[in-house]
Amino acid sequence: MAATNTTKTGQPFDRDVLDSLLRRTGFYMPSFEIYGGEKGLYDYGPPLTALQSNFVDLWRKHFVLREKMLEVDTTIITPEPVFITSGHVAKFADFMSKDPKTGEIFRTDHLIKQVLGARLKADQDARGQTIEVEKPDEPQKKKKIKDVKIEKLDDAVAQEYNETLAKLDNYDGEGFNELIKKFDIKGPTSGVDLDPPKPFNLMFQTYIGPSADKPNGYLRPETAQGQFLNFQKLLEFNKQKMPFASASIGKSFRNEISPRQGLLRVREFLMAEIEHYVDPESGKKHEKFEDVKDVKLTLLNRHTQLAGSEKTEVMTVGDAVSNKVIDNETLGYFIVRIQDFLLKLGIDPSKLRFRQHMANEMAHYAADCWDAELFGSFGWIECVGCADRSAYDLTVHMKKTGAPLVVRENLPEPRKFKEYQVDMNKKKLGPKFRKDAKAVENAVEDLSQDLREKLSLELKDSGKITIDTPNIGNGKTELDKDLITIEQREVTQHIREYTPNVIEPSFGIGRILYHLLEHVFWTRSSESQDEPSARNVLSIPPLIAPIKVLIVPLSNHLDFKPFLRHLTSLLDEMDVANSIDDSSASIGKRYSRNDELGTPFGITVDFQTVKDKTITLRERDSTKQVRASQEDICAAIESLVRGGCRNLQVKR
Numbered sequence: 008m009a010a011t012n013t014t015k016t017g018q019p020f021d022r023d024v025l026d027s028l029l030r031r032t033g034f035y036m037p038s039f040e041i042y043g044g045e046k047g048l049y050d051y052g053p054p055l056t057a058l059q060s061n062f063v064d065l066w067r068k069h070f071v072l073r074e075k076m077l078e079v080d081t082t083i084i085t086p087e088p089v090f091i092t093s094g095h096v097a098k099f100a101d102f103m104s105k106d107p108k109t110g111e112i113f114r115t116d117h118l119i120k121q122v123l124g125a126r127l128k129a130d131q132d133a134r135g136q137t138i139e140v141e142k143p144d145e146p147q148k149k150k151k152i153k154d155v156k157i158e159k160l161d162d163a164v165a166q167e168y169n170e171t172l173a174k175l176d177n178y179d180g181e182g183f184n185e186l187i188k189k190f191d192i193k194g195p196t197s198g199v200d201l202d203p204p205k206p207f208n209l210m211f212q213t214y215i216g217p218s219a220d221k222p223n224g225y226l227r228p229e230t231a232q233g234q235f236l237n238f239q240k241l242l243e244f245n246k247q248k249m250p251f252a253s254a255s256i257g258k259s260f261r262n263e264i265s266p267r268q269g270l271l272r273v274r275e276f277l278m279a280e281i282e283h284y285v286d287p288e289s290g291k292k293h294e295k296f297e298d299v300k301d302v303k304l305t306l307l308n309r310h311t312q313l314a315g316s317e318k319t320e321v322m323t324v325g326d327a328v329s330n331k332v333i334d335n336e337t338l339g340y341f342i343v344r345i346q347d348f349l350l351k352l353g354i355d356p357s358k359l360r361f362r363q364h365m366a367n368e369m370a371h372y373a374a375d376c377w378d379a380e381l382f383g384s385f386g387w388i389e390c391v392g393c394a395d396r397s398a399y400d401l402t403v404h405m406k407k408t409g410a411p412l413v414v415r416e417n418l419p420e421p422r423k424f425k426e427y428q429v430d431m432n433k434k435k436l437g438p439k440f441r442k443d444a445k446a447v448e449n450a451v452e453d454l455s456q457d458l459r460e461k462l463s464l465e466l467k468d469s470g471k472i473t474i475d476t477p478n479i480g481n482g483k484t485e486l487d488k489d490l491i492t493i494e495q496r497e498v499t500q501h502i503r504e505y506t507p508n509v510i511e512p513s514f515g516i517g518r519i520l521y522h523l524l525e526h527v528f529w530t531r532s533s534e535s536q537d538e539p540s541a542r543n544v545l546s547i548p549p550l551i552a553p554i555k556v557l558i559v560p561l562s563n564h565l566d567f568k569p570f571l572r573h574l575t576s577l578l579d580e581m582d583v584a585n586s587i588d589d590s591s592a593s594i595g596k597r598y599s600r601n602d603e604l605g606t607p608f609g610i611t612v613d614f615q616t617v618k619d620k621t622i623t624l625r626e627r628d629s630t631k632q633v634r635a636s637q638e639d640i641c642a643a644i645e646s647l648v649r650g651g652c653r654n655l656q657v658k659r
């Protein structure tokens with residue numbers, strides 16, 4: 008069933024109302040606001056900072072502690088060679104399109120999505136009239152876009168638009184250019200032809216040290232590389248035992264082309280990433296897969312998307328892995344753990360799906376990749392990536408540095424097998440190829456067994472072979488039999504050496520928190536006269552709510568003071584975040600203010616309290632109240648905020 012953007016009470020969700028609530032109550036604000044602000048940079052105020060800390064705490068418990076992961080904290084500033092080797096310098100880019108008349112720059116895929124989406128909407132709503140749509144990448148500013156003034160779409164054209172949108176992530180720059188021409192997409196505000204899409208690298212460059220005369224480093228765009236580079240030490244720390252995982256929580260930086268979707272697309276954000284190292288020969292089985300195999304997932308696989316549809320199917324992870332919808336058990340296991348985490352956090356299950364990457368969308372080395380997408384007012388948005396990165400990263404860093412980023416395993420029985428081995432005549436190789444000698448040697452070492460077999464025959468027949476050397480001359484290098492021999496030999500192996508494969512769940516914390524806030528936001532219709540008319544509520548689960556309890560005295564009467572002190576110290580002892588609101592506003596108003604902050608419980612101290620030491624506990628979502636002793640109520644709250652029983656065991 009397609010997700011609809013309504014709140015839990017079925018009202019249409021209104022982003023403007025939530026946004027103004029979040030800004031008014033200090034959840035977040037534009038950074039450097041008094042200097043005019045800077046796009047894509049936001050500061051978190053106290054409620055969102057506390058929510059983020061509680062997220063991180065829960066994430067650590069759910070993943071790091073439960074799965075016995077090795078958490079590391081690696082640096083943000085990274086020397087250039089690391090990102091040249093990892094491929095980020097060459098490839099970590101998005102395509103941008105410039106409007107030559109206005110100078111506006113758009114992220115190409117977002118522009119196409121917005122324009123085709125607007126045309127489809129115009130087709131449905133307004134048959135050829137100019138309508139109000141959101142400006143590409145700037146949804147907060149509704150603007151008339153010239154482009155949507157079109158006639159009703161032909162059924163076939165509408166279908167083509169839908170199909171294109173379903174597989175938009177599968178295109179590269181040339182593909183985007185063809186789409187722009189084919190669908191006659193112009194500058195949204197100028198109506199003129201756009202410049203052809205150009206790749207734009209998303210990494211921030213920097214100078215490390217005073218003597219650098221050109222940029223020689225980057226701010227990391229993900230935490231992953233720092234984890235890979237420490238693989239050897241982590242394996243040692245883990246007493247050479249496989250499989251295992253490292254994890255890291257830290258800031259990442261991306262110079263986004265159009266960072267205009269509030270907290271969803273920013274230039275500096277907190278990530279939590281896991282690198283799970285697994286033996287590729289194990290079939291990537293997971294020892295705890297059996298425990299989760301019956302868990303149901305909502306999946307959108309790549310074949311469905313390629314057929315131009317976004318239809319999801321619900322299936323157990325056991326079936327998904329055995330039918331090869333999901334590539335392997337370890338990937339399936341982590342997808343389930345991601346789902347568990349998101350639901351524990353309070354994400355609406357009907358607004359969660361896992362979407363598989365299409366072939367072109369995945370990095371060329373990746374074996375399979377699924378994104379946890381959350382539905383909200385911006386549509387379906389990737390919030391957690393879960394990729395099987397194969398052995399790519401460890402292999403390239405090992406090749407570049409010579410560090411043994413491998414696992415060495417003593418075999419219970421020696422293993423005998425035949426393989427093609429290559430010997431190079433180093434005395435001749437150096438003088439002949441000079442500075443390119445190492446590159447030639449590396450290219451030879453990289454030859455697969457199949458290729459070695461073929462080349463050994465060629466060498467025998469003609470006395471020379473030609474191999475691919477992409478970084479030298481015309482990309483081909485000829486080697487004769489004086490320089491190289493290739494022979495099949497029997498090998499006895501006592502130690503098996505292999506490069507592990509990596510399964511990587513990667514969480515963008517701000518994106519998830521923003522969706523959580525959309526999912527838990529609703530407006531209460533007032534039944535009580537005491538409560539004011541604006542009654543927005545954030546039903547943040549007690550486990551992660553920024554403040555768990557609001558203590559409210561009926562008035563500023565001095566008799567209440569000792570009770571306030573006692574209650575706050577009882578709750579402090581239990582590490583339950585609490586605050587006191589002894590302002591002169593009505594009780595209803597004070598509770599209402601805290602409903603907006605997502606505070607799940609309220610305690611009222613009144614004259615009955617002075618008489619018999621009982622207090623009233625109010626639950627945010629139901630507004631139900633119970634009266635009991637201070638100790639019973641605080642104990643019940645403690646249990647609830649730790650994720651304990653939902654029934655309040657308190658005496659009425």
Ligand SMILES: Nc1ncnc2c1ncn2[C@@H]1O[C@H](COP(=O)(O)OP(=O)(O)OP(=O)(O)O)[C@@H](O)[C@H]1O
Pocket residue numbers: 261263270271272273274276278389390391392513514515516517518519
């Ligand atoms: N600019 C950003 N602002 C906030 N969070 C981000 C940003 N870019 C990525 N993330 C988060 O980091 C996670 C992992 O990053 P990944 O590289 O997989 O994202 P991505 O595929 O580049 O995202 P997108 O396609 O939306 O730009 C994402 O799932 C997302 O939650």
